[in-house]
Amino acid sequence: MALLPIAILSILGLAWWMGWGVLRVLVVIFIVWIVVLVLMLAAPAAEIRATTGFDARVWVIGGLVLGVTLAYGALVERARAAVKRRWGIEDAPGLAPAGRGAAGLAAGQGQGLAAGQGLGGDDALDRYARHIVLREIGGPGQAKLRDARVLLIGAGGLGAPAALYLAGAGVGRITLADPDTVSISNLQRQIIYRTGDAGRPKGLAAAEALRALNPLIEVHALRRRVNAADTALIAEHDLVLDGSDQFADRAAINAACVAAGVPLIAGSIAQWEGQLTTYDPAHGAPCMACIFPKAPAAGLAPACAEAGVAGPLPGIIGSMMALEAVKRIAGAGKGLAGQMLIFDGLYGETRRIAIHRNPDCPVCSGLEQRAPEA
Ligand SMILES: [Zn+2]
Numbered sequence: 001m002a003l004l005p006i007a008i009l010s011i012l013g014l015a016w017w018m019g020w021g022v023l024r025v026l027v028v029i030f031i032v033w034i035v036v037l038v039l040m041l042a043a044p045a046a047e048i049r050a051t052t053g054f055d056a057r058v059w060v061i062g063g064l065v066l067g068v069t070l071a072y073g074a075l076v077e078r079a080r081a082a083v084k085r086r087w088g089i090e091d092a093p094g095l096a097p098a099g100r101g102a103a104g105l106a107a108g109q110g111q112g113l114a115a116g117q118g119l120g121g122d123d124a125l126d127r128y129a130r131h132i133v134l135r136e137i138g139g140p141g142q143a144k145l146r147d148a149r150v151l152l153i154g155a156g157g158l159g160a161p162a163a164l165y166l167a168g169a170g171v172g173r174i175t176l177a178d179p180d181t182v183s184i185s186n187l188q189r190q191i192i193y194r195t196g197d198a199g200r201p202k203g204l205a206a207a208e209a210l211r212a213l214n215p216l217i218e219v220h221a222l223r224r225r226v227n228a229a230d231t232a233l234i235a236e237h238d239l240v241l242d243g244s245d246q247f248a249d250r251a252a253i254n255a256a257c258v259a260a261g262v263p264l265i266a267g268s269i270a271q272w273e274g275q276l277t278t279y280d281p282a283h284g285a286p287c288m289a290c291i292f293p294k295a296p297a298a299g300l301a302p303a304c305a306e307a308g309v310a311g312p313l314p315g316i317i318g319s320m321m322a323l324e325a326v327k328r329i330a331g332a333g334k335g336l337a338g339q340m341l342i343f344d345g346l347y348g349e350t351r352r353i354a355i356h357r358n359p360d361c362p363v364c365s366g367l368e369q370r371a372p373e374a
Pocket residue numbers: 281286287288289290291357358361362363364365
């Protein structure tokens with residue numbers, strides 16, 4: 001009965017070649033077992049034993065053991081499928097990012113990561129488990145995060161924590177834009193960098209940190225400012241986070257976001273105080289120019305370099321920007337459109353003020369209003 005080991009070895013070889021799972025291998029062996037059993041029953045048992053020295057009873061018992069193993073494997077497989085359905089994930093590898101073209105970004109220093117390759121859905125399930133159990137996010141919200149494209153402008157004090165949290169949260173495509181290089185004086189608050197990054201372009205160093213944090217996402221870096229003419233770049237994204245610190249840059253980014261119809265989560269900080277809001281005139285909320293139509297007088301709004309800033313403050317405001325982004329993408333809770341949140345770090349106070357569209361706003365007036373978003 002040398003045929004039997006040869007048959008089993010052939011099946012195992014075929015399984016390895018085709019990349020079969022254990023369950024499928026067992027099923028094939030089971031089919032072979034049934035065929036042999038039928039052949040045995042067809043021929044007189046004594047004759048088989050005489051010619052091959054093989055007992056049909058041993059064959060039957062072996063088959064029963066195999067059958068029980070198979071049934072157990074099928075049960076486990078079913079339970080796993082039920083768990084995945086329960087969290088709204090059709091096929092778990094779906095939590096790895098969908099392959100997207102990086103057209104238009106390649107011109108910058110875009111470096112797409114062939115994300116998720118070789119990493120099964122179980123990695124994503126494990127990685128995002130704390131989101132998936134949240135009622136407001138769950139499997140569907142996590143899938144929306146995977147499909148989201150976020151442009152993060154400024155990889156500084158606000159951008160550093162925001163980028164880390166967005167990458168950790170599994171935002172599928174993150175584009176970082178920053179013209180600067182890392183300096184030692186940045187490290188007091190820009191926690192995405194290490195001392196060894198000093199002198200490197202911020203976008204590249206930050207993108208490297210994000211890829212190390214989450215290889216399932218795609219990260220692109222642009223070593224330049226984003227200006228009012230960048231509507232095409234902005235239109236490639238679902239959401240923009242602005243953590244830049246010059247009024248002229250912020251005004252230009254606002255104008256480009258209004259033109260592209262993309263909502264803008266903007267944070268700003270000075271010394272001990274920070275503020276953030278979501279500008280979204282397409283859905284009834286004001287744009288930045290509705291609230292700040294003119295640049296502040298010189299000296300009234302000094303940059304961090306002159307006025308100083310408490311290190312953890314941008315960490316708080318930048319993390320809140322990431323939180324607003326995650327909520328907005330996943331459709332959880334209520335965002336800060338039409339509300340400005342102000343945080344006073346020196347006294348640990350927060351307050352919120354309502355902000356409104358200016359009908360005569362030079363940037364967003366005349367914009368047709370879409371249905372307000374819930
Ligand atoms: Zn406006």
